[in-house]
Amino acid sequence: MTELTPHAARVAGLVDLHGARRDALLPLLHDLQAAQGFIAEEDIRALAQALNLSRADVQGVVSFYHDFRTQPPERPVIKVCRAEACQSRGVEALLEALPADLRDRVALETVYCLGLCSVGPNALVGGQVHARLDAGKLTKLAEVAQ
Ligand code: FES
Known part of the structure; x- marks a missing residue:
């Protein structure tokens, strides 16, 4: 066998x-x-x-489907929703507030709507949605993302 x-x-x-x-x-x-x-x-x-x-x-x-990868990602991927509801809840300011060293450490990708518009801004990391992001939560996600 x-x-x-x-x-x-x-x-x-x-x-x-x-x-x-x-x-x-x-x-x-x-x-x-x-x-x-x-x-x-x-x-x-x-x-x-x-x-x-x-x-x-x-x-x-x-x-x-462009979301599927055939090679391991070079950096941990954080998919940030930048659709209208998350935009209106301040996702752009969150991204600007992310320290430069963390921004370089992860790959920030844009997605358009994760289906949880009422609790945005949202991001997807490793198949798990993280809702109600603020600067501290996004920074923590970037620090621990693998
Ligand atoms: S707009 Fe961001 S989850 Fe729908």
């Missing part, structure tokens, strides 16, 4: 959780990226095999 690589073992565990169904591909990709920060070529192969899809099918989905 061959031992599974860490990527193959992670894919197998997630497929057990979601089921080996084609319509589980997007949740599987989201969970993989949340767990490891990117979707590796090995993950694509394992997902294709588990879901009875071609590698091109899985690769096509990964490349279609």
Whole structure:
């Protein structure tokens, strides 16, 4: 019996959780990226095999959605909502208040609406939404982001 690589073992565990169904591909990709920060070529192969899809099918989905990465991010990623509601709640001032050394330490990416407009400004870090951000919370997120 061959031992599974860490990527193959992670894919197998997630497929057990979601089921080996084609319509589980997007949740599987989201969970993989949340767990490891990117979707590796090995993950694509394992997902294709588990879901009875071609590698091109899985690769096509990964490349279609720009949020999926195929390489580990160079810096921790903080996705900051800059849509209207978060704009009106002061997200731009928050970003300007972030110390320069922390701004260089993380990759600040813009997203447009995380679906929690009434509790903004919001940011997404590692698949978790952080709401009601203020300068202190955003600074803390940037300090601890991995
Ligand atoms: S506008 Fe920011 S969460 Fe909707």
